[in-house]
Amino acid sequence: MRRALAAYARNPAALLGAVLVLMVLGMGLAAPLLFPQDPLGLAGRPLQWPGANPRFPLGTDPSGRDIMAQLFHGARVSLLIGFVATLVASAIGIAIGAVAGFYGGWVDTLLMRVTEAFQTLPNFLLLLVLVAVFGSHINTVTIAIGLVSWPPVARLTRAEFLTLRTREFVSAARVQGLGDIHLMLREVLPNALPPVIVYASVVMAVAILLESALAFLQLSDPNVPSWGNLIGLGRNVLRVEWYVSAIPGVAILLTILGVSLMGQGLNDALNPRITGK
């Protein structure tokens, strides 16, 4: 673990990723302190350009709300959505992948066909259906994003379990009389986790993007100040007051860049063959 941390710290791109993610995290944490008022409340004259009014350094949106305040509060929403959706997707994906890979045979065949059924549907379409059926409250949206993102996690976990379950230390635990649950959770899972953790960063980035895309179509929860909602609001004034969409767009870009760089850095740090170089 210490070796992996040291390897991570030697990688400048990975450090940049960590700095970006920490910045967004910091924005989210500081939001209620810096902007105690409701970010969705009316703050001033609509569509003021950034810098035009010292009270609104990043200007105001078409409804006269402070973009800077929305950006800070939006950081919380975006990170929370990314994090929770990733947790949901990882939990489902790891559970299905672990059972399929550990038992093999018809259990594997069945679970993988189900996984493929999910994979053949474009996940954004599936997300639209789920939101259309279950409504667009922020909790529903987050869980729905998790529900459409698990298949790759399941496939990855299954592949790891398939190779690890034949290893001698798993056989040794089996001969010691330990049950399947122990074998899966204590012997195989800890060894299967590193690539899954790395992939979770991809899931997180995609989850943030999916929410933004939903919000852009004005299908996400309008009652939370998410970056996607802000972009959606700017859509109607895109040709003149482009900054309304561009500012949260840049925020999303940097967040996803940060998460991806972190994932890549984790991949390099957790992979002993690359660390050796």
Next chain:
Amino acid sequence: MSLLAIEDLTVALPKGADRQHALTRVSLSIEAGEILCVVGESGSGKSVTATTIMRLMAPGVRVESGRVMLGETDLASLPDEALRRLRGSRIAMVFQEPMTALNPLMAVGDQLAEMWRTHTELAADAIAARSLAALKEVALPDPEGALRAYPHELSGGQRQRVMIAMALALEPELLICDEPTTALDVTTQAQILTLIRELQQRRGTAVLFITHDFGVVAEIADRVAVMQQGVVVEQGSAEQVLTAPVHEYTRRLLAAVPGLRAPPPREISPEAVLEISNLQKTYRPAGIFRRRRAARALDGVSVTLRRGSTLGIVGESGSGKSTLARCAVGLLGFDGGEIRIAGSPLPRARQAAAHLVQMVFQDPYASLNPRRKVGDQVAQGPIAAGTARAQAMAEAAELFALVGLEPSALTRFPHEFSGGQRQRIGIARALAMKPEVLVADEPVSALDVSVQAQVLELLRGLQARLGLSILFITHDLRVAAQLCDEVAVMQNGLVVEAGTIGQVFEHPSHAYTQSLLAAVPGRGMLGG
């Protein structure tokens, strides 16, 4: 002048390695037409010597000082591109693992032809003729067919023959063999050693032969260099080094080579603790499209292990000996026959079977979970069986002392231990369940010869103290002779010969047993 002269070669390891230099002022020379064996244990620097000549070192390993003279050329200071032209044409190499040294997606003939396509201007039909001649020379059966074959269609020995044909394709002056027979069965090994010897004499090639096995050294070497920790501690003619070693380390290594002669027979209890009768096991390919045919691994095997004794199961790969071991501990189901332990059939329930039979695995690096403390791994069996955690850990500590480890090592992770220590942990883990029968599947074959001797000594001592009954699977007849009271020789899923070890090894009656014994390397010089 020597064909290859390594002069004062010092090779540095990357920072953070276990020592600063892989090689320290190594000087070796090989004359044309001579076989020099470099012998040593793992970490001795023998493979680094080979890879440094070819400049195939692992990343971060670099030459610090010294020269590698091939004739008039210093290989250590040659530019990469010039060295690349020498590889294959003047120096060639045969690797250890014939399974991975060939490209699985290319036909053997195409891989062989690459040698001439890369290094010469020969026309396609001339190359084809030479490929065929090369395969004929290494005595492959059906050389025309082998040219079209893909690597997976050949056996390990056949692949190694192809590798040798490739290496010798351009008539190099120097052939480097890095443990070329380690992955092979003993009879195949004997054939490959003879082949290398013959080709080398016919062509006058110089051979640098890296090995850990003194038996192989005795078979093939003209001269021997013994390495320890990156230093050549002794070199001389094979005869001199093997029969009158000067350096203390060489003596120790040679003393650790087990003899083939079995110790005098012990009193064995007549009580059978493990009875395997008429056991059958067929591997059937899974899936709807059964393209591969079913493989018969055990074809009616019957053996009996007596209480407090050791029964050796010897045979080559594919003989079914590992399948037998896995069936005996319940890791594999079987199709027919019966396994009885202490009078009753082996139970299907994992928990119940765990108290009757335990296993020591082959690979000390793969048989411990790298992410869990070793103490937990030893104690988890008893804990799952209902022992209180504190008591299980206390028992684990006692077992650690018993197998020669510090009880404080319980809280450490596997990577902090050497191979021999890990195998001790594996033995402690098996003993923690207090089993009736211990099944050991090649427990020392991945270890250096001196460590091997220690682990065998440990097993012998434990057997004397605890009255263990051991089913001992091995391909190495020397190891079997050290430990076993009785032995069963397996071939193609059948026991072809069984009896007390003295009787089988001294008066083998079956032709297969005779060929196995004849193929044990180094019988002449190291003694039977």
